Structure formats: C-alpha cells, structure tokens
Amino acid sequence: MKKIRLGMIGGGKGAFIGVAHRIAAHMDDMYQLVGGVLDVDYKRGLAFAKEIELDTSRVYATVEDFVKKENALPENERIEAVSICTPNFLHYTMAKKLIQGGFHVICEKPMTTDSKQALELEGLVKKHKVIFCLTHNYTGYPMVREMRKLIEQGKIGKIQRVHGQYYQGWINPIIHDPKKRKQIWRLDPKVAGISCCMGDIGVHTFNLLEYITQMEVTSVLADLNTLYVDNPLDVDGTVLLRLGKGVKGVLAATQIATGEENSIQIKVYGSKGGFRWDQENPTYLYFLQEGKSAQVLKPGNPYNTKFSLASTRIVSGHPEAFFEAFGNLYRGAAKAIRGKKIDAGEFPTVHDGLRGITFIESVVKSNKTGNKWVTL
C-alpha cells in the first residue's frame, strides 16, 4: 500500500497526545508525516519540525494557510490526511476547514464542543466523501475487540448489566490550589467546552460501552462534582445509564481519585456469563461463568476471534498496549483511505463523535436540572 502523506495540527514539542499519534501513524508503515501546523506558536512549531527532520516548507502558521498551500501542490505531493491533536475547542473549526479542503481527518476527542457542530461535521464528511477517524483509542485494544466480537456471537447471552469506570487522580494536587486550578486548560470552559472530566475521560468510557455492547445508551442520570464553587467544570461524576431492552448500568469517571493513574475498567454481564477488562492490565480478559472459575483470555492465540487476532502484531505473551491500540485505529483509517475492505469497528467514526458530545451535553444537562433523566 502506498504510504499516506500525513499532516498534523498540534502535537508540538512537549504536547501530550501528539507523540502517540506519530508513533501510531508510523507503526505499520502506512503513513509518512510530512508537515502541518505543529504548534500554536509558529516559531516553536518550526523548531520542532527541524528536530524531527520534517521539511519546514510544509510547516504552516495556520490551518487556513495549510489548506491553501497544500491544495496548490500537485496531487501526488499533497498531504492526504491530517491528525488534529489540539485542545477541544479547536477541533470543530479545524476539522471543518480540512474536510472542506478535501483532506481525510483523524481527530482527537471530544470531536466538538456541542452537538450542532457535530451534526454539521457528520454532514460534511458525507458530502465531501472523506474518511473521518475519531481517536477513541481504547477501542483498538485486541481484548476490547475480542469482547465486542464474543458478545456479538452470544458468548455471554443477553446483556443485562454494564459498568464502566475511568479513574484518574492527576487533578487532585491541582484542584485544591486556587491559582493552579486556573492554569489548566481542561478546567477552562473556553478551551475544554462544557465539561472537564466527562468530556475528557467519561466520553472514552461511554464510547467503550457502546462499542463493546453494540448498543446505544438511551438515557442518563448524572451527578457531577466540581469540588469548588469557583471551578466551573466537573472533575468527578457518576452516571446511571439505560441502554434499552431493559439493560441498565453505571458509568463513573473521576480525576480526583487520589493515586489512580488510568484505571479504566469495563464489566459487561449477560444471562450466560460476563466479561471484565482493565486497561492497566490490557492483555487479560476475564470470562466469568456461573459455578466455574474465571477464565483468562489473552491476545494473539488461535482461540481468539479473527478481529482480535488481526489487531495484534507479535506472538502471544509479548504485551501490546496503548500505542499498538492507537496504531490499530490508524491502520483501519489507512485501509479506508486507500479504499480497502475494513471490518466494522476498526476505527470510531464521525458518528461516534456525535454520540460522544450528545452524551456530554446530556450528563451536564441532567446534573444541572437536579439529577433528572435525560434522553440522548
């Protein structure tokens, strides 16, 4: 497959998630990073481009400039796909300009800061016939994919209960200091949008639950916590979920779980069995059955589903994790960009982005209106 010429917006020196995108993109030799708008500060972006040996003539100051100058290049030189790795409030305007410019987009979550923008992006993706991948990267883990497929095949029977948690503790040392809590973009509504914790990590958990069960959450009842009156955005929350067909559950996300790192735990229980998965130990999937000891399923084995097997790169027993899962999304998107056949669920789409922001809006609304049920 001919490598896809990739651009990157954000992800400059010291940025958090940009490096995961670069590693993921280059993992399977399907992309080559060519240029982009690497930093909010153009000079810093140029310096970083030199450091990672990019041609600085392909590094631009703004997305407008990027679209104009790249589109002026011959088609066989032009960047084809662009990763958006900037803070939340920029995703919508940047994605819109790129889609309208004819570029495929790989975008960070949450996709937009409101559902109107998300609906518009969904329409634009369709109109301009581009591929849009939203990096809910946890869907790339082989054992998450195994769970999805086994549930689809009826392994645990009819789903009756779901549980999703994402516990972090990194905001704890920040939130109690009035000066420090003003310096974090994730706590600034102008940059983060209407939610911190639910928009940052609750939405990953929501996406995982819908991905694994292939069911849609139909309504939510949320109780969020900001801890301080001068802090406008949630740092912690619990959400009751209804998924239709009598399926109920809980989603708990927090950034003040002191000492926690990235404790994502997913549990799905059906009439015949259950699954339990923990992101910090991602190669172990626990299969639970009545009256039997728990069975551990691991990736890269002949007993795995085809979808999960295709999501590993090395023989069983060599742990693959965060970067490889990220790489699986990039690989799926690359196949789609090159018009190759893809499996359902190889990468989250613009529709998952719309689902995500609808979830965020709904939990914020439920919390604001006295913890009432809100329909998605």
Ligand SMILES: NC(=O)c1ccc[n+]([C@@H]2O[C@H](COP(=O)([O-])OP(=O)(O)OC[C@H]3O[C@@H](n4cnc5c(N)ncnc54)[C@H](O)[C@@H]3O)[C@@H](O)[C@H]2O)c1
């Ligand atoms: N999928 C995941 O697991 C995951 C993890 C962390 C962050 N994220 C998401 O990634 C996004 C970025 O988060 P981060 O933690 O990397 O942020 P960050 O603050 O570490 O990095 C942001 C980068 O964007 C650049 N930037 C800002 N404004 C820009 C502009 N106008 N033009 C070009 N570049 C600009 C900054 O210079 C910086 O390089 C957020 O939307 C966040 O929700 C996703």
